[in-house]
Amino acid sequence: MTSTLIILALATLFALGLGLVARSGHDMGLESWTVGNRGFGAILVFLLMAGEIYTTFTFLGASGFAYGQGAPAYYILAYGSIAYVMGYFLLPAIWQYGRDHHLVSQPDFFAHKYQSPSLGVLVTLVDIIALIPYLVLQLTGLGIIVAVAGHGAIGKDTAIIIGAAVVTIYVIVSGIRGSAWTAVAKDIMILAVVMFLGIYLPFHLYGGIGSMFDAIAKAKPGFLVFPAAGNSVWWFVSTVLLTALGFFMWPHTLASCYAAREAKTFRKNAIVLPLYQLILLFVYFVGFAAVLQIPGLKGAATNLALFKLVVAQFPPWFVGVVGAAGVLTALVPGSMLTMTTATLISRNLYGAINPRASDDQIVFIAKCAVPVVMAIAVYFTITGSSTIVTLLLVGYSFVTQMFPSLLASLFPRLGVTREGAFAGIVVGVALAAWLTFSHASLGTLMPFLPAGIRDVNVGIIALIGNIAVLAGVSLATRGRQAIAAE
Amino acid sequence: MRLLYWLAIVPVFFLLIGPVLHNQVHPLILGMPFPLGWISIWIAVIALVMLVIYRLDPRNGNSAP
Numbered sequence: 001m002t003s004t005l006i007i008l009a010l011a012t013l014f015a016l017g018l019g020l021v022a023r024s025g026h027d028m029g030l031e032s033w034t035v036g037n038r039g040f041g042a043i044l045v046f047l048l049m050a051g052e053i054y055t056t057f058t059f060l061g062a063s064g065f066a067y068g069q070g071a072p073a074y075y076i077l078a079y080g081s082i083a084y085v086m087g088y089f090l091l092p093a094i095w096q097y098g099r100d101h102h103l104v105s106q107p108d109f110f111a112h113k114y115q116s117p118s119l120g121v122l123v124t125l126v127d128i129i130a131l132i133p134y135l136v137l138q139l140t141g142l143g144i145i146v147a148v149a150g151h152g153a154i155g156k157d158t159a160i161i162i163g164a165a166v167v168t169i170y171v172i173v174s175g176i177r178g179s180a181w182t183a184v185a186k187d188i189m190i191l192a193v194v195m196f197l198g199i200y201l202p203f204h205l206y207g208g209i210g211s212m213f214d215a216i217a218k219a220k221p222g223f224l225v226f227p228a229a230g231n232s233v234w235w236f237v238s239t240v241l242l243t244a245l246g247f248f249m250w251p252h253t254l255a256s257c258y259a260a261r262e263a264k265t266f267r268k269n270a271i272v273l274p275l276y277q278l279i280l281l282f283v284y285f286v287g288f289a290a291v292l293q294i295p296g297l298k299g300a301a302t303n304l305a306l307f308k309l310v311v312a313q314f315p316p317w318f319v320g321v322v323g324a325a326g327v328l329t330a331l332v333p334g335s336m337l338t339m340t341t342a343t344l345i346s347r348n349l350y351g352a353i354n355p356r357a358s359d360d361q362i363v364f365i366a367k368c369a370v371p372v373v374m375a376i377a378v379y380f381t382i383t384g385s386s387t388i389v390t391l392l393l394v395g396y397s398f399v400t401q402m403f404p405s406l407l408a409s410l411f412p413r414l415g416v417t418r419e420g421a422f423a424g425i426v427v428g429v430a431l432a433a434w435l436t437f438s439h440a441s442l443g444t445l446m447p448f449l450p451a452g453i454r455d456v457n458v459g460i461i462a463l464i465g466n467i468a469v470l471a472g473v474s475l476a477t478r479g480r481q482a483i484a485a486e
Numbered sequence: 487m488r489l490l491y492w493l494a495i496v497p498v499f500f501l502l503i504g505p506v507l508h509n510q511v512h513p514l515i516l517g518m519p520f521p522l523g524w525i526s527i528w529i530a531v532i533a534l535v536m537l538v539i540y541r542l543d544p545r546n547g548n549s550a551p
Contacts, residue, residue, distance in 0.1 A: 071519070071521060071522075074505070074521055074522050074525055077522075077525055077526070077529070078501060078502075078525050078529070081501075081529045081532050081533075082498050082501075082532075084532075084536075085494050085498060085532060085536065088494070088536060088539070088540075089491065089494075092545075208517065209516075209517035209518065210514050210517035212517075213511070213514060213517065213518060213519055214514075217511045217512075217519070224511045224519040224521075224522075225509045225510060225511055225519065225520075225521060226505060226509050226521065233505050233506045233509055234506070236502075236505055236506075237502045237505075237506065240502060241502075263545075264545075264546050267536075267540050267543065267545075267546055268540065270536045270540070271533055271536045271537045271540055272533070274529050274530070274532045274533040274536070275529075275530065275533045277529060278526060278529055278530070281518070281522075281526060284522070
């Protein structure tokens with residue numbers, strides 16, 4: 001047990017050290033801190049983008065989802081690769097525009113494209129509401145890992161506070177470079193750990209991957225295929241498509257796109273990232289291996305499936321290695337999320353109030369915002385409950401509402417106006433919030449629909465409402481302004 | 487050239503339609519339940535198709551990816 005904790009502590013110190021080293025030789029102005037002076041080559045951008053795949057949500061969440069729900073978990077594997085295909089066509093244009101106009105955040109893009117500071121503020125507010133739960137999720141994962149791996153020697157809350165302090169320090173000191181370099185260490189470690197576990201556990205416990213799935217199919221019929229209703233195949237298709245649209249709308253993902261040196265980077269990554277995504281299969285294998293081994297976890301406890309199995313099967317030092325990989329999957333995305341939120345607050349909220357603020361002032365305010373953002377996240381993490389999951393779902397459906405306006409802005413001939421974009425986002429976000437909190441589904445809203453369509457992801461309603469309002473308002477306000485032709 | 491871009495949709499379509507048409511555990515693909523194995527294979531095909539598009543896309547010059 002002590003050896004477990006020593007390894008966890010070493011991993012944390014290592015991450016911190018790497019973040020500090022990454023800073024050397026670079027002055028930390030606004031563009032350096034937030035987008036690495038747009039000098040990142042294919043590999044660093046790849047790691048930043050891939051960092052989105054391996055967060056604690058996938059490490060603990062995907063294995064827990066596979067453990068708890070079976071087949072519906074497959075959707076997590078599918079949506080990323082479809083998003084990368086879209087990224088091939090979409091990201092070079094966004095990157096080019098960002099470089100030409102010195103943009104460092106996602107709201108910058110909207111404010112600049114539509115020539116509307118108020119649209120920028122709207123996007124900022126929606127972004128912040130979406131980001132905080134995502135950050136809370138990383139901290140929650142961190143707490144779970146340390147508490148389970150250390151057999152409770154360090155309390156969850158203590159672990160969360162230490163982790164939050166580490167993230168705060170290295171975000172302030174090194175900015176995006178810290179994240180990128182720690183991401184290298186994180187990805188190497190997580191790849192090794194996940195592939196080992198995903199192959200070793202099925203073979204050791206069941207004699208092979210095929211025999212493991214045969215055993216599960218026999219013990220729990222229907223668990224490995226999509227249910228006939230509810231999370232059915234139509235739920236799968238619609239959820240994959242919706243989630244893929246929202247993928248690059250996360251402000252931290254879009255901001256890491258600005259860090260690239262050349263447009264080709266994204267097109268290269270569209271080839272490699274889908275393959276990289278396949279490593280998730282091994283995470284599923286661990287989750288499925290736990291189904292018959294650690295039965296009985298329910299609700300939020302399903303997130304413990306991977307770790308419970310590891311603790312049951314391996315010596316303490318190895319639990320420490322797995323735990324260290326897990327800690328890094330929380331720290332790296334955690335630092336990206338914190339930095340993005342702080343930049344949004346300073347650049348897009350303070351900057352909107354005081355447009356003459358210098359870059360140095362913006363950086364200063366952003367760095368002051370980092371501990372504040374972290375404190376808020378820690379507060380929600382420690383006092384939070386299951387509603388976090390609900391909040392994350394709201395977050396995802398919120399950022400997805402940016403997609404129609406963003407896409408339309410790349411095609412000026414569509415004639416989407418700033419009023420249209422604004423109204424579309426407001427309506428989409430309001431609908432998304434209502435749908436999530438009321439737990440509505442197409443089946444409950446429109447019971448007369450045929451069976452397959454009733455299972456379609458309800459988020460589609462918010463998106464359709466968004467597009468309808470965007471189109472309607474744009475038609476009504478057309479002629480008053482045209483989108484900036486670039 | 488524009489026509490080539492539409493090639494990207496083909497593997498995405500097949501990826502999504504597989505579980506709809508055959509939502510059964512067997513036959514296992516590479517030891518995995520059919521829907522999971524099917525999705526995995528088409529993700530690999532997506533990577534391959536994107537490689538082809540990348541190679542033929544004049545915007546990327548002649549350098550190898």
